[in-house]
Amino acid sequence: MTAMQLLMKKRNEAINRILGKGYLATKRVYVGNATCEIAAGSDEVMEVFRNAIQRGLTNVYLSSKGCAGRCNLEPTIEVIEEGKIPVKYGRITKEMAHEIVERHLKKGEVIEEWVIEG
């Protein structure tokens, strides 16, 4: 096997592992998790989503992400759904995260006023 073939094998295995973690869920939630995001409070926000999933929220794939560079809007999260424009929320507190769970993740409502403009 060449190095390239071996890598392709590894990539396929990696993709399968990601799929196994539920990547194809209806919604994927990415929570910023760099030093700057954490300083702005993203740990607490992550915790809200993690707890919601533990308490039975289904069809949501939760992942952390690095910093996309929006310093003044942190913590940022994205809710990504196949076939829809990803929803980008900024300056999310843990209370807001609770509401995102209830309204957006459970009922599919985009909470307009928290969506990042521009």
Added chain:
Amino acid sequence: MYKEYSIIICSGTSCQKGVPGELTEIARQVLLKHGLDQKTKISLSGCLGMCSKGPVMIINPGYTIYGKVDAGNIGKIIENHIVHKKEVTEHVIHEDHLFNRFYSIFGDMDFFGKQMRIALRNCGIIDPDDIDDYLSVRGYEALARVLTDYTPAQVIEQVKLSGLRGRGGAGFPTGIKWELTAREKEPVKYVICNADEGDPGAFMDRSAVEGDPHTIIEGMIIGGYAVGAKNGIVYIRAEYPLAIKRLERAIASARKEGLLGDNILDTQFCFDIEIRLGAGAFVCGEETALIQSIEGFRGMPRPRPPYPSVKGLFGKPTLINNVETWANIPVIILDGAEWFSSIGTEKSKGTKVFALAGSIKNTGLIEVPMGTTLREIIFDVGGGIPEGRKFKAVQTGGPSGGCLVESDLDTRIDYESLAAAGSMMGSGGMIVLDEGACMVNIARYFLEFAQNESCGKCTPCREGTKRMLEILTRITEGNGMDGDIEKLERLGRMIQKASLCGLGQSAPNPVLSTIAKFRSEYEEHVIDRKCRAAVCTRMLTYEINGKCVGCTACVKVCPTRAVSGVKMNVHVIDQSKCIKCGACYEVCKFKAISKQ
């Protein structure tokens, strides 16, 4: 408002060679006709890097890329795609690039409009703690390609062809550095990643390592293969604990996957990486000082030559590149050196990451193609100055750089143009200043930093910056003397000429560039004892104006009892007792204290 569709039209020069704004206008008309204008966001993107197939347009959701879009067909493509839900297959571009994937998620945001993400391509997109995420976005494919198809000499050829230059600040051609290290015959060589980021306000390297550590690892392994080294070292400062943790985890999982260590991907090639922590001295970002620090000595620069490529770490040939430089390598291999060299200006290729800070609406970490103007960065990406204040200057290059003014705003970002305009690229700090900033004070701030961080090895830097700081401090305190400005200039030029390392040579830059561009402000400080921005507090006079309601808040807070007055009566400040601490100004709720 949240929109259902997003149309992104490339605003790169070759894609916009038709009538300016024509494509956007036609798109708007078509959407209006179908009542979709409220549901769709039209935005412009920076160069999408597919110039030969331009003009290029992306439609989201779905990240469909259309090429050869023109005034004649754009309406039909949009109609078919959005209204009839049918892709116009003959215009679809099926290219899988490493860069620009963020457009599938962030494409409708104006903040990303002028950006092009090569080094930061995965930051904010993937989970940095999971090697699977990196592998799934073609991670380590560049390494596999190199090990399968390229000889070390061919890798170096590619890097040379790409025109990539060092992103740490000096801009030395990366390919030549690699070649110089490769041609040494020593059996033991080292590869180093310089992650000792120290400029005030700069956090490019931290974000890159925290957001996508595997990219740097992959770049370093390729570098090791090219120059014939087996040992890699990441020198990172200890005050980046999360970045270190991510890097450690990434190294461990890369080893586990057989991508690092002995017989990488079952080939004969062996390479491993270890992390060395820096204690946070600014000078250790200088390559020779960095090497001394790894060797266990006090971090101090030494004269070059011999360059590290000949005699570096432990006297062995050593290849040192900055974090951002390493992050570019996998893209150059997979998307091609020729493609990479098509981006940017004549002498500066690719993109540059900047940490945008200061008086600007969107502070953030951005990556733009070389050749983007400062105006585009500050007003398009950064969203301009907040609260209607006026732009005054932009500081680039940190403590080694200088300030640029309104008339410099059309300067295109590249190593040469920034230097010609009186500043420098540096590692990527960019601080925007509005009319409320005092240039003398800014210069003093940066010089104080350089002075504190001077390693003390050579006299011009150690003593010269100290004297300059004394003069500047005296000027900002209202004790400037005749001839002080000229003294600063003379000392500055002497330090530039006589210092050993780059840090010393560039330490006077913030002062010299502000004197060159804001001389009258310095003169006001020295001659009129006035600071027009009301920043240098020692020179201010605090007075109580007619808005005073007599609440006694300022009376209570004044540490020298300079404010007197009883309840309900206008208070008075005794100027002979006032130490200009500003406590009364801060505490007053009625804006009754004026300073000038």
